[in-house]
Structures are given as C-alpha cells and as structure tokens.
Amino acid sequence: MSTPRTASTRRAPKRLAAVAPGLAGLADYQVRWLPKDLVAGLVLTALLVPQGMAYAELAGLPAITGLYTSILCLLGYAVFGPSRILVLGPDSSLGPMIAATILPLAGANGDPARAVALASALALLTGTISVLAGVGGLGFVADLISRPTMIGYLNGLALTIFVSQLPKLFGFSVDASGFLGEVTGLVAGIARGETVPAALVVGAAGLAAILALQRLLPKVPAILVVVVLSITATAVLGLDERGVDVVGILPAGFPPLTIPDVTLSDLTLLLAGALGIAVVSVADTISTASAFAARAGRTVQGGREMTAIGASNLAAGLFGGFPVSTSSSRTAVAEQAGAKSQLTGIVGAVAITLILLFAPGLLRDLPQPTLAAVVIAASLSLADWRGTVRLHRQRRTEFTLSIAAFLGVVALGVLPGIALAVALSIGNVFRRAWWPYQTVLGRVPDLPGFHDVHSYPHAERLPGCVIVRFDAPLFFANTRTFRERVQALAAGDPGLRWVVVAAEPITDVDTTAADMLHDLDVWLNEREVHLVFAEMKDPVREKIDRYELLGTIDPSHFYPTVDAAVTAYRELTGAGWRPAAAGAGD
Structure with missing residues (x-):
C-alpha cells in the first residue's frame, strides 16, 4: 500500500x-x-x-x-x-x-x-x-x-x-x-x-x-x-x-x-x-x-x-x-x-x-x-x-x-x-511574404556554392540555364509574383532551356500555388524550357506529389542540391560557365 x-x-x-x-x-x-x-x-x-x-x-x-x-x-x-x-x-x-x-x-x-x-x-x-x-x-x-x-x-x-x-x-x-x-x-x-x-x-x-x-x-x-x-x-x-x-x-x-x-x-x-x-x-x-x-x-x-x-x-x-x-x-x-x-x-x-x-x-x-x-x-x-x-x-x-x-x-x-x-x-509580415526577396544565383570563382548576383555582379552564369531563388513559401498571395518573375526571365533569354528553382527557402506550397506551377510548367514546356527544382524540403515535395503535379513536372527534375542540378544540366548540354556579360541577364 x-x-x-x-x-x-x-x-x-x-x-x-x-x-x-x-x-x-x-x-x-x-x-x-x-x-x-x-x-x-x-x-x-x-x-x-x-x-x-x-x-x-x-x-x-x-x-x-x-x-x-x-x-x-x-x-x-x-x-x-x-x-x-x-x-x-x-x-x-x-x-x-x-x-x-x-x-x-x-x-x-x-x-x-x-x-x-x-x-x-x-x-x-x-x-x-x-x-x-x-x-x-x-x-x-x-x-x-x-x-x-x-x-x-x-x-x-x-x-x-x-x-x-x-x-x-x-x-x-x-x-x-x-x-x-x-x-x-x-x-x-x-x-x-x-x-x-x-x-x-x-x-x-x-x-x-x-x-x-x-x-x-x-x-x-x-x-x-x-x-x-x-x-x-x-x-x-x-x-x-x-x-x-x-x-x-x-x-x-x-x-x-x-x-x-x-x-x-x-x-x-x-x-x-x-x-x-x-x-x-x-x-x-x-x-x-x-x-x-x-x-x-x-x-x-x-x-x-x-x-x-x-x-x-x-x-x-x-x-x-x-x-x-x-x-x-x-x-x-x-x-x-x-x-x-x-x-x-x-x-x-x-x-x-x-x-x-x-x-x-x-x-x-x-x-x-x-x-x-x-x-x-x-x-x-x-x-x-x-x-x-x-x-x-x-x-x-x-x-x-x-x-x-x-x-x-x-x-x-x-x-x-x-x-x-x-x-x-x-x-508587414504579409507584405514580406507577398513580395519576398527574389534573385538569380551565379558561380563566384574560389567561393564555394552559388551566390546572389546582386551581391556579386560579376558572378558567372551558365548559358541556357538560370538559377532562381524565391525567399518565401509559395501561397495564393505571391503566386503571380513568382510566375511573372520566371516568365520574364524566359522571355528575356531566347536560348533558355532550364529554370532551376533553388527551393530551400520555399517552406510550403498551397493549392493555389500548385495550380500556378502546373500552368507555368505548361507555358515553359511550350517554349521548350524545363522547370527544375533543387533542395526542396521533403514535406514540400510530399505536397507536390499529393497535388499530382508530377503529371506535368518531370519527376527527374528534382535534385537534392543546386550543384547536382547544375551538374546534370552541364552533362546534358556540355555548357560551361561564362562571365556575367556573356550569360543570361537577370
């Protein structure tokens, strides 16, 4: 007792x-x-x-x-x-x-x-x-x-x-x-x-x-x-x-x-x-x-x-x-x-x-x-x-x-x-998510990784490939901002073949954003441009699967790192790094 x-x-x-x-x-x-x-x-x-x-x-x-x-x-x-x-x-x-x-x-x-x-x-x-x-x-x-x-x-x-x-x-x-x-x-x-x-x-x-x-x-x-x-x-x-x-x-x-x-x-x-x-x-x-x-x-x-x-x-x-x-x-x-x-x-x-x-x-x-x-x-x-x-x-x-x-x-x-x-x-919180910081990344010699071209204007680019970073979750309020950004990059570079999204900052994708990604990928495919994702978090990737986006976006176009995506592109096209003036514009 x-x-x-x-x-x-x-x-x-x-x-x-x-x-x-x-x-x-x-x-x-x-x-x-x-x-x-x-x-x-x-x-x-x-x-x-x-x-x-x-x-x-x-x-x-x-x-x-x-x-x-x-x-x-x-x-x-x-x-x-x-x-x-x-x-x-x-x-x-x-x-x-x-x-x-x-x-x-x-x-x-x-x-x-x-x-x-x-x-x-x-x-x-x-x-x-x-x-x-x-x-x-x-x-x-x-x-x-x-x-x-x-x-x-x-x-x-x-x-x-x-x-x-x-x-x-x-x-x-x-x-x-x-x-x-x-x-x-x-x-x-x-x-x-x-x-x-x-x-x-x-x-x-x-x-x-x-x-x-x-x-x-x-x-x-x-x-x-x-x-x-x-x-x-x-x-x-x-x-x-x-x-x-x-x-x-x-x-x-x-x-x-x-x-x-x-x-x-x-x-x-x-x-x-x-x-x-x-x-x-x-x-x-x-x-x-x-x-x-x-x-x-x-x-x-x-x-x-x-x-x-x-x-x-x-x-x-x-x-x-x-x-x-x-x-x-x-x-x-x-x-x-x-x-x-x-x-x-x-x-x-x-x-x-x-x-x-x-x-x-x-x-x-x-x-x-x-x-x-x-x-x-x-x-x-x-x-x-x-x-x-x-x-x-x-x-x-x-x-x-x-x-x-x-x-x-x-x-x-x-x-x-x-x-x-x-x-x-x-x-203010909503404003930051609505119009988040977004940029293009490039390679800086002797500096590991890929870096913001605004901070490094002379960063090297890959012809036909642009690496985009969007610093916010993708949700209904910012889908237009994301879509217009990618479309502007595609329209500004006739030789563009890959748009690589450095997706590590994208912590969520809602259903409105999923519909936008579907329409954007169709629009890009009509111009023979591929939408590619790198460093996407597993929970976000699971949502992509659940939204059935893989019927449009090629499942092979998801890479664990940006470097892996860049390596795959270079092996496919033989492209080499070039100074900023010779690459795709931002």
Whole structure:
C-alpha cells in the first residue's frame, strides 16, 4: 500500500506546480532569503503606493482603486506566477487604454462608482481572456506586435500621457478628449489664466527632482523622496490653501469581494478594450519576464505567464480593481533591493493593506500635481526615441511602420492605435511574404556554392540555364509574383532551356500555388524550357506529389542540391560557365 501513496505524494508537488507555480515555489523557500525579501517588499511598497494612485487617476478612476489593484494583483501573481521576482501592478501603458474603454460608458457625469464597476468588469474580461489564452497555448498572441510598431505605439502613448497630465501639473482640468482636444484645452486654460502658480511649482519641481534622481542617483527611490518632500511642503506651507489639490484622506479598510454591477451590453462594449489590453499586457509581461529570466539563466513559459497575469487580473477585478500588467521598472527595483522570491510581493501587499487599515490619512497631503509628475516621468520612460532613430538608420520600412503606429495613437486614440499597431505588424509580415526577396544565383570563382548576383555582379552564369531563388513559401498571395518573375526571365533569354528553382527557402506550397506551377510548367514546356527544382524540403515535395503535379513536372527534375542540378544540366548540354556579360541577364 505504501508504493501508491509514495507515487501520489511525488505527483502532488508537480500538480501544484502546474496550477500554482508561485505557491509551489514556497516549498523550496530558504530562510536566509527572508530578510532580503522583507526589505525589498518595503522598498517596493514605497514605489507602488504613489504609482498605483497616480495610474488609477490616469485611468479615470479614484486613486484608492490603484491601491486595491496593487494588493490583489501582487497576491494573485505570488500564487500563480512562475517568476520569482516579476512585479505586477497598475501600469502607465494601460491607463489610457482603460480610460478610453470605460469613460465613454461611465456617462457624461463620470460617476466614480460606475467607472469603478466598469473597470472591474474590464479586469475580469482581460483576466478571462488571458487565462483562456494561456490554457489554450496561445502565447504566440504576444508576438502580434512587432518591435518597430511597439516602439511607435509607446512613443505615441508617451506623448498622449504627457499632454493629458499637463493640465493637472498646471493646477486645472480640461474637459476634452483626444490629443488635439487636450492640447487646445491646455493652451486655452493657460491663456485664460487658470494656472495655479503653487501647483505648477510643486509639480514641475517634483518632475525635475524625479528625473534628476533617476539619472544621477538611480539607487535612490526617487518617487518616494519626492512624495515625502511634497507632503511635507503641503503641511508646512499650507499648499492646499493656495489652491493646490491634494489626495485627501483615503477610505479606510479593505474592499469586500464584489461582482461588478454591469449589464450584458456593457460587457459587449468592454470586450474590444479587454482584447487590446490583454495583448499589450501579455506582450509586456512575457518580454519583461524573458529579460529578467535570461539574467538568471532561466527560461520563460509563455502559457504559464499568461495564466498568471490572467489570475492577477481576475483577483483585482473581484475587489474593485482594474487591469494590470508587468512593470520592468518595478521589477528592476525589486531585483536591486535583493528580492529572492514572490514573498517580496506578498510583503508589499500586506504593507499596503496595513496602510489602508491603520493609516488612511498618511497620504492626505499628497498634492495632485505630484501624482501628475509621477505619471509624466513614467510616460517619458515609455518613449524610445533612440530606438526610432536606430530604425531610421537601419531599416526605413520598419521606421515607417513605427511612425505610422505613433501617428495612429496620437491622431486616432489609444485603442484604435493599438489596433492599428497590431494590423501594421500583421500587414508587414504579409507584405514580406507577398513580395519576398527574389534573385538569380551565379558561380563566384574560389567561393564555394552559388551566390546572389546582386551581391556579386560579376558572378558567372551558365548559358541556357538560370538559377532562381524565391525567399518565401509559395501561397495564393505571391503566386503571380513568382510566375511573372520566371516568365520574364524566359522571355528575356531566347536560348533558355532550364529554370532551376533553388527551393530551400520555399517552406510550403498551397493549392493555389500548385495550380500556378502546373500552368507555368505548361507555358515553359511550350517554349521548350524545363522547370527544375533543387533542395526542396521533403514535406514540400510530399505536397507536390499529393497535388499530382508530377503529371506535368518531370519527376527527374528534382535534385537534392543546386550543384547536382547544375551538374546534370552541364552533362546534358556540355555548357560551361561564362562571365556575367556573356550569360543570361537577370
């Protein structure tokens, strides 16, 4: 009887690790890690509290919801997250997306309770999508946004966040939507004299201090320093009496488990936003997890990361929170502070809870312009102007995609901008397959193999034989490109007898392409030209057989290498290599 129990006991940790890897990791916890995790958790709390409040307001929600969200997502990832140090929480890149999704539904009066309910429902939808995608092995969804389009999207997001926070920095609000509307409202407000000097001084000084400390003293918690100084300044100088808005006393206690009060029609309207947020959140999480895992020599399991971030969003949504993502900056802070496990996140969650329970007035005198400064500093860190310049220098096509994504966010808004970014990424992939690189190959003396005549213009050619390389699978969208290329080569060389296709890059042939190859071979045969394939992969050759193309294409015209095809042609015709000027033209 002992053997079955032993086997079951051994299987239990594996089952637990598969469902809740964070919880399973506690079984391997080492006591010597505890002091470092405690310190890192407290340091993280100092960052999470002001950022959580600032990003909640960026999302159009009460500041307190940022703290609720931070607590629940930290606990959720501590249980279900596979990474030891990854930190989740409210994120500056998601804030505008959340606002763009929920504020149009919250009504003209912007009822806070309704906005919170919609945001919580959005978190539940985002979490459900992420969990289902993770369980279904859809981690590749995170690859839908290419790096160039993500750079453009984040640059556009950085600019829109920056502009949206400037009125708060100046001490007034703007009732406008869209980038141009907010810019116009900002300029009009300044022109009307609505600026509160004390608010502008506090906000600008806070922003300058954050940026200076982050650059000159990166190990100093810049945001914590600025928050403490601004609270002190408010208390000592009475800034709230000088027209500076402050956070005020936060609601005491912890929110109960709550199912958001929304309708089915609300959920339908929230779904598009949830899909966009899930894609951005998962992409950010997997990329950040990969970067930090590489440092430790570990690998990332995309499915588990998706499930973990989904669980964190579900936890946040059930307690009045909003969608979350991973933060590379907060994760870096935790790592620098010595975090060894997800106990760091648990310590942070407990510390924030204690603040809510026993010291809700701790942040009462925190100026709103300081929160705006925190958000603006985060927006500046989102921008990657150097990456944009590098794209311009390295590849103009991808630079154009990046600029298009940037303009899409600025001109159309955040949600249409992310949709445009995904569409541009997919379109770029399709464009490369639709119009792939194609060339003629020749022989270069003293250099083994066959080489691109664009790189080696003086490469030798074989009279009556042209070697073509087409760098893409053959499918319905590029069949015309392939056919016209081969036909142009045949029409341009009356003495052509063989067209040798270097087929190693052709990884697939669909039925449309098969019909094209049949018609092309018939067209070539009428001109006494043979279509020959070299280096075709076995799976592709099997499809050629299944499509019954061998009834038209001579089965003997398939060669294992280009060299074998060239040797066969030379033995058949006695042709010898000639300089480029004497061979067939490209």
